[in-house]
Amino acid sequence: MIIIAERINGMFTNVKEAIAEKNKQVIQELAKKQTEAGATYLDVNVGTAAADQEAAMQWLVETIQETCSTPLCLDSQKPGVIAAGLKVVNADNGVILNSTPLNKKNDEEILDKHIEMAEQAGPKASIIALTMDKNGVPQDIDTRVAIAAEIVSKTMEKGFDSRRLFIDTILLPVKVPNAQVQSGNILTAMDQIKYLADPAPHMTVGLSNLSQGATERSLINRVFLAMAISRGLDSAIADVLDQDLMNVLATAEMLMNKQIYSDSFLKVYSSANKA
Amino acid sequence: MIIIAERINGMFTNVKEAIAEKNKQVIQELAKKQTEAGATYLDVNVGTAAADQEAAMQWLVETIQETCSTPLCLDSQKPGVIAAGLKVVNADNGVILNSTPLNKKNDEEILDKHIEMAEQAGPKASIIALTMDKNGVPQDIDTRVAIAAEIVSKTMEKGFDSRRLFIDTILLPVKVPNAQVQSGNILTAMDQIKYLADPAPHMTVGLSNLSQGATERSLINRVFLAMAISRGLDSAIADVLDQDLMNVLATAEMLMNKQIYSDSFLKVYSSANKA
Numbered sequence: 001m002i003i004i005a006e007r008i009n010g011m012f013t014n015v016k017e018a019i020a021e022k023n024k025q026v027i028q029e030l031a032k033k034q035t036e037a038g039a040t041y042l043d044v045n046v047g048t049a050a051a052d053q054e055a056a057m058q059w060l061v062e063t064i065q066e067t068c069s070t071p072l073c074l075d076s077q078k079p080g081v082i083a084a085g086l087k088v089v090n091a092d093n094g095v096i097l098n099s100t101p102l103n104k105k106n107d108e109e110i111l112d113k114h115i116e117m118a119e120q121a122g123p124k125a126s127i128i129a130l131t132m133d134k135n136g137v138p139q140d141i142d143t144r145v146a147i148a149a150e151i152v153s154k155t156m157e158k159g160f161d162s163r164r165l166f167i168d169t170i171l172l173p174v175k176v177p178n179a180q181v182q183s184g185n186i187l188t189a190m191d192q193i194k195y196l197a198d199p200a201p202h203m204t205v206g207l208s209n210l211s212q213g214a215t216e217r218s219l220i221n222r223v224f225l226a227m228a229i230s231r232g233l234d235s236a237i238a239d240v241l242d243q244d245l246m247n248v249l250a251t252a253e254m255l256m257n258k259q260i261y262s263d264s265f266l267k268v269y270s271s272a273n274k275a
Numbered sequence: 276m277i278i279i280a281e282r283i284n285g286m287f288t289n290v291k292e293a294i295a296e297k298n299k300q301v302i303q304e305l306a307k308k309q310t311e312a313g314a315t316y317l318d319v320n321v322g323t324a325a326a327d328q329e330a331a332m333q334w335l336v337e338t339i340q341e342t343c344s345t346p347l348c349l350d351s352q353k354p355g356v357i358a359a360g361l362k363v364v365n366a367d368n369g370v371i372l373n374s375t376p377l378n379k380k381n382d383e384e385i386l387d388k389h390i391e392m393a394e395q396a397g398p399k400a401s402i403i404a405l406t407m408d409k410n411g412v413p414q415d416i417d418t419r420v421a422i423a424a425e426i427v428s429k430t431m432e433k434g435f436d437s438r439r440l441f442i443d444t445i446l447l448p449v450k451v452p453n454a455q456v457q458s459g460n461i462l463t464a465m466d467q468i469k470y471l472a473d474p475a476p477h478m479t480v481g482l483s484n485l486s487q488g489a490t491e492r493s494l495i496n497r498v499f500l501a502m503a504i505s506r507g508l509d510s511a512i513a514d515v516l517d518q519d520l521m522n523v524l525a526t527a528e529m530l531m532n533k534q535i536y537s538d539s540f541l542k543v544y545s546s547a548n549k550a
Contacts, residue, residue: 183532
């Protein structure tokens, strides 16, 4: 499982303050803690508060790289901010451009741009593409799957390896009821998306979105993660510091036969991920 | 979700002793505790130690019925023991005959016998049929699904309502590795079995079997339960006294849109089940 650790994000007060005050220690501790907890990538999101988002992204990337070599996931809705991060990132171990819709309101071919940026960043650069287009987030599952198919088809046209593509089916909060796109339907979309290419594209979700504003956040995240892993979810942007969540992840992978059972399977998983 | 509470089983030392000593209190407390915890049915299994299993089954049924009216699930591999239970059970609220394979080594049509017994027991009597036949438990998923199809076809021939049929896909312990029938494959079988009849037969599993002899028993049970509910599992023989398990159950049903989210969704689920 490819775990993209979510915590270095300007939406969190301590990160927002650290960016404003150029306090490296807060960022570097989060980078180290999340790496030790099993992060495959560290998400890097400057949030919306930073005055100069491009400069803030570069400062975050450089600050993290001073202390650890965990690959980064450059997270912004603005291609310019991702591009700024790419200028300073070490892409040798991999980097993810997070994220792009299929296209934008003004018909700008934003997915193409992300593919190009990833190609320029090197052979280990991947992209996260959201199952949304110029009309926004589709209110039904069929349209999401259709957009996923268009994304896969575009990446194929460009000769971009499907293994470098992460498709995000977009989890909405359970607290915002939506008759069309419940979490159960997202699982149905996953069932279809995994067959769109061979090798299959990665599938990812912003797991914590699901429980935004809800009670029992960790429980809700854990239960959905177990369900989604059984459908082939092989990546998540998640709270890697939630040990209960990580234990569910290890158990789900074991039950799906991706790890053999042993009495110490939780420890085995955790050490394998740290290695 | 139809929860069949597993604890009144002669495999547990305190139940075995209670049966031997005719100690009603132990049994009645278990019946009440499990009912309060949300049991839809109480499983009743005399175990293998009782000298006269038929008499022991009748004593258990009568003892439980003295203290609560939760419907019972008469659990034995011997039709005679189930038949003995049926003589004294109050089937007005429902009763489950647990369980029968498709047929037996000697070609005895044991499923037919269970259907007949259920018909005689009244309109609310159901049966649990295991996806195994005279050759034992199939080592591959396709055969299990084929047996499930035969079970459904037999019940249809007999005019037995598919809503009175529970199909048990047979969970084996993760600690006993079996390349063919991993828990992940069982989920694939569930995907197919739910389409065998309309209305669909119920699907059930002996959840605790999965973690038999394993470490992290509750965690393993919880993760598989979440996965299986997302595939349409609507019943389980489980440890209803495991509050963490019951919370996962409530969360899984909420995520699958069977209960609306509210900040108190765990309490809402729990009170609905007790009512």
